[in-house]
Amino acid sequence: MEIKNVTVAGGGVLGSQIAFQSAYSGYNVTIWLRSEGSIGRCKPKIDYLRETYLKTLDAMKTDPRAYAYGLMAQEDVTPESCEAAKAKVEAAYKNLKLTTDWDEAFGDADFVIEAVAESVEQKVAFYEELAKHLPEKTLVVTNSSTLLPSQFAEATGRPAKYGALHFANEIWSHPTAEVMRHAGTSDETFETTIAFASSIRMIPLRVNKEQPGYLLNSMLVPFLNAAEALWANEVGDPIDIDRAWTLGTGAPAGPFRILDIVGLTTAYNIGIMDPRSKDPSTVQYRIVSRLKEKIDKGELGLNAGKGFYDYGKK
Amino acid sequence: MEIKNVTVAGGGVLGSQIAFQSAYSGYNVTIWLRSEGSIGRCKPKIDYLRETYLKTLDAMKTDPRAYAYGLMAQEDVTPESCEAAKAKVEAAYKNLKLTTDWDEAFGDADFVIEAVAESVEQKVAFYEELAKHLPEKTLVVTNSSTLLPSQFAEATGRPAKYGALHFANEIWSHPTAEVMRHAGTSDETFETTIAFASSIRMIPLRVNKEQPGYLLNSMLVPFLNAAEALWANEVGDPIDIDRAWTLGTGAPAGPFRILDIVGLTTAYNIGIMDPRSKDPSTVQYRIVSRLKEKIDKGELGLNAGKGFYDYGKK
Structure with a gap:
C-alpha cells in the first residue's frame, strides 16, 4: 500500500x-x-x-x-x-x-x-x-x-x-x-x-517475535545489570569496570558511562521491577539500594552534572 | 618488595x-x-x-x-x-x-x-x-x-x-x-x-574480591548470552542484532562479530557449562544446539573464514 x-x-x-x-x-x-x-x-x-x-x-x-x-x-x-x-x-x-x-x-x-x-x-x-x-x-x-x-x-x-x-x-x-x-x-x-x-x-x-525490550534493550539491560552487580558486590569500582569493557571490546563507553547517560533514576526504576530487589539477601537488592543512595545525593547522571563520573557543576 | x-x-x-x-x-x-x-x-x-x-x-x-x-x-x-x-x-x-x-x-x-x-x-x-x-x-x-x-x-x-x-x-x-x-x-x-x-x-x-570471569568476562558472558538468546529464539538475526548494538551504543562490534572473534567453539564450551543447556525446554538448550549446528558445518568464526559473518574462504 x-x-x-x-x-x-x-x-x-x-x-x-x-x-x-x-x-x-x-x-x-x-x-x-x-x-x-x-x-x-x-x-x-x-x-x-x-x-x-x-x-x-x-x-x-x-x-x-x-x-x-x-x-x-x-x-x-x-x-x-x-x-x-x-x-x-x-x-x-x-x-x-x-x-x-x-x-x-x-x-x-x-x-x-x-x-x-x-x-x-x-x-x-x-x-x-x-x-x-x-x-x-x-x-x-x-x-x-x-x-x-x-x-x-x-x-x-x-x-x-x-x-x-x-x-x-x-x-x-x-x-x-x-x-x-x-x-x-x-x-x-x-x-x-x-x-x-x-x-x-x-x-x-x-x-520477528514479540520481545520486551526489542533488540537493543534486551542486551543492554542484562549487560548493565552484570556491571551493576560487580559494583554492588564491591568486586570492582565503576572506573575499573568501565576500563575493562572499553579496553577489552574497543567500545567508546563502559557500562557506568552509559548509566550516567541513561540516568540513574531510569536504572533504578528498571531495577525495582525485578521482584528480587525486595529481598535483602540478593544482589538485585544491593544494586537498587546503592543506586538509591546516589539518587538521594543528587548524583543522577550526566544531566545532573554528577553520576558515577563527575562532569562539573551544572 | x-x-x-x-x-x-x-x-x-x-x-x-x-x-x-x-x-x-x-x-x-x-x-x-x-x-x-x-x-x-x-x-x-x-x-x-x-x-x-x-x-x-x-x-x-x-x-x-x-x-x-x-x-x-x-x-x-x-x-x-x-x-x-x-x-x-x-x-x-x-x-x-x-x-x-x-x-x-x-x-x-x-x-x-x-x-x-x-x-x-x-x-x-x-x-x-x-x-x-x-x-x-x-x-x-x-x-x-x-x-x-x-x-x-x-x-x-x-x-x-x-x-x-x-x-x-x-x-x-x-x-x-x-x-x-x-x-x-x-x-x-x-x-x-x-x-x-x-x-x-x-x-x-x-x-577486590574473587569473581569468576574477573571484570570483563563477568559482563561479556551475560551480554553475549542475551544476544544468543535473541538469535536462538528467532527474535532477530545476527546482522540486525549487531546493528542494534553498534548503532545504539557506538561500539565498533556487535555481539555476533565478537563471537566470531572469540570463536564459536569457545562460546559453545561456555554454553554447555550451564546445566540448563541439557533441558530442551530452555533457551540455553536452543543456544547450544544452534551453535553446535554451525560448528558441525565448520562455521567456527573469523579464524575459519566463516562464522556468523562470511570472511571469505581461508
Whole structure:
C-alpha cells in the first residue's frame, strides 16, 4: 500500500521528532494532541527541531563530524545539497498540522504512529476511541518502549494491521527503527512498516517475535545489570569496570558511562521491577539500594552534572 | 618488595607473551617448562614475538595506527625512540632463559606467574612441587581465566602471597591486567602485583574480591548470552542484532562479530557449562544446539573464514 498521510498521536519528545522527521521526508504529517494545552507544549518542541535540523545542515556543509544519517546519505553531502535540504526543513515546518480533532487527524490517515503516555489505561482508551475514526486501510504502530503490542491489539480493532515501531531519541542522528510484530501482525503490515521506516531514513531492524525490550534493550539491560552487580558486590569500582569493557571490546563507553547517560533514576526504576530487589539477601537488592543512595545525593547522571563520573557543576 | 627476577611457568600463547613483555620491560625473566619438548614448542613463539615487537616498533615510526600501548607511552613515540626500543627487544630476546630445572627457575624468583594448563589436577601438582623450590620471599600469581585462586591457595603453601593476574591475548597491544585477590591474599601482595603490572606497561584493573570471569568476562558472558538468546529464539538475526548494538551504543562490534572473534567453539564450551543447556525446554538448550549446528558445518568464526559473518574462504 502507498503511504501519504501520516498521523502521530502524541507530541512528546519522541512524538514530535517522529512527526518532524516524517514531514522532512515528504509525508503529509499531522500530530494529534489530547488538548489545547498539549498543543501549546508541543509547538516549542517543533520550533526546536526546525532550528536543530537547520543548524545541523549548516554544520554539515563544512564539518564531517556534524553528519546526521537522518538528513541525507553521506555520499550526497555537499554545501549545495545541504542548502537545498534546508528548504525541506522549512516545508516540513510549514506543513506540519497540529490538531485535537479526531476526524481531522485520523479520518484519512494511511499510517498512525501512537506515541501517547506509557500507561496501559491511557493507551487502551486511546485505541478504542481511535478505532471509531480510522478508515479500514490504516496501519497502526506503537512506539512504546516498555509495553507490548499484543496488550493493545484487540483494542485497536485491527490486530493484523497493528505492530510496533520503536525509535531512539534524537532520531535524525540515531536512526534505529526497531520494527516488531506481535503474533497477529500480518506480513504486509510488517513489511510496510519496514519500508516506511526506510523511507524516513531510519535503519529498520526486524524484530520477528514479540520481545520486551526489542533488540537493543534486551542486551543492554542484562549487560548493565552484570556491571551493576560487580559494583554492588564491591568486586570492582565503576572506573575499573568501565576500563575493562572499553579496553577489552574497543567500545567508546563502559557500562557506568552509559548509566550516567541513561540516568540513574531510569536504572533504578528498571531495577525495582525485578521482584528480587525486595529481598535483602540478593544482589538485585544491593544494586537498587546503592543506586538509591546516589539518587538521594543528587548524583543522577550526566544531566545532573554528577553520576558515577563527575562532569562539573551544572 | 623489589622485583628483579620473574619466572613464568608455562610457555603457551599467553605464557610466552607475559615472559617476553616482562623481559622487554627490563626484568630478568625465566620461562619454566615441563619438558624438553615444551622448550621446543616455546622457542618459535619467542621468535615470533621478537619479530612482532620489532615490526610494530618500525611501523610505529610512521604510522600512528600501529601504536601499541605495551611498547611505550604514546607521547614518547619518535623514530629515534622506536629505534632505541628495538634494542630493548633484542636484549629481551637474548636474556630470556628457558629451563626445565625447578631450582634454576624458582630458586631465586621474586615473582612467579603461573600459566600452566587449565586443569585443576595439573595446577595443584605444579603448586605442590613449586612450594619445595621457592624461597619465602616469592609472590605467586595465576593467569587462569576460568579457575579461582582460592582453589590453589593451600597448595601453594603461601596463601597470603598468592593471587591472580589475568592478561588478554596480544598483551603488547591489549594491555589489560586484571589483578584479583582471594580472601587470604595480603594487601602487600595485591598492591605489589598491581605495581608489577604497571611496570610492564599493563593497565591494572583491581578485582577486590574473587569473581569468576574477573571484570570483563563477568559482563561479556551475560551480554553475549542475551544476544544468543535473541538469535536462538528467532527474535532477530545476527546482522540486525549487531546493528542494534553498534548503532545504539557506538561500539565498533556487535555481539555476533565478537563471537566470531572469540570463536564459536569457545562460546559453545561456555554454553554447555550451564546445566540448563541439557533441558530442551530452555533457551540455553536452543543456544547450544544452534551453535553446535554451525560448528558441525565448520562455521567456527573469523579464524575459519566463516562464522556468523562470511570472511571469505581461508
